[in-house]
Amino acid sequence: xxxxxxxxxxxxxxxxxxxxxxxxxxxxxxxxxxxxxxxxxxxxxxxxxxxxxxxxxxxxxxxxxxxxxxxxxxxxxxxxxxxxxxxxxxxxxxxxxxxxxxxxxxxxxx
Numbered sequence: 001x002x003x004x005x006x007x008x009x010x011x012x013x014x015x016x017x018x019x020x021x022x023x024x025x026x027x028x029x030x031x032x033x034x035x036x037x038x039x040x041x042x043x044x045x046x047x048x049x050x051x052x053x054x055x056x057x058x059x060x061x062x063x064x065x066x067x068x069x070x071x072x073x074x075x076x077x078x079x080x081x082x083x084x085x086x087x088x089x090x091x092x093x094x095x096x097x098x099x100x101x102x103x104x105x106x107x108x109x110x
Contacts, residue, residue, distance in 0.1 A: 025039055025040065026038070026039045027039070031049050031068075032049075032071065032075045032078070034049050034050060034051060034052065034078050035049070035050040036048075036049055036050075037049075037050065041087055041101070041104050041105045041108045042100075042101055042104040042105075044087055044088050044089065044101055044105075045087070045088040046085070046086060046087040046088070046105055046108075047067070047085070047086050048083060048084070048085050048086075048109065049074070049078050049083060049084035049085075050078075050083060051078045051079070051080075051081045051082060051083060053081055054081050054083070055080060055081025055082060056081075058083065059081070059082050059083070060082055060083035060084065060085055060109075061074065061077055061082055061083075061084050061085070062085050062086075063084065063085065063086040064086070064087065064089050064090075064098075064102070065089075065090055067084075067086040085105070085109060087101060087102065087105040089101050089102060
């Protein structure tokens with residue numbers, strides 16, 4: 001089984017760092033009262049929502065489609081200290097290229 005199949009739902013205990021090698025490529029804004037970092041990974045749009053205070057273990061949730069649609073669960077989890085991460089792999093249906101991009105995103109966040 002591909003390791004990222006396990007990350008499609010809530011993933012706890014993974015350290016997420018907002019610092020990136022090229023900070024100038026990160027656009028900062030707010031999303032529902034939380035810091036939002038927009039950047040690219042392997043040429044694809046990606047973002048990270050940062051909680052005001054990270055929960056122990058720095059847990060995060062991963063979104064691969066429809067980020068921001070019906071955001072109630074994401075807002076609640078970020079409010080509890082989760083990070084919310086998204087990379088645009090829409091219409092790739094979990095195929096090999098999507099998995100490659102998700103691996104790159106995972107490595108970038110770690």
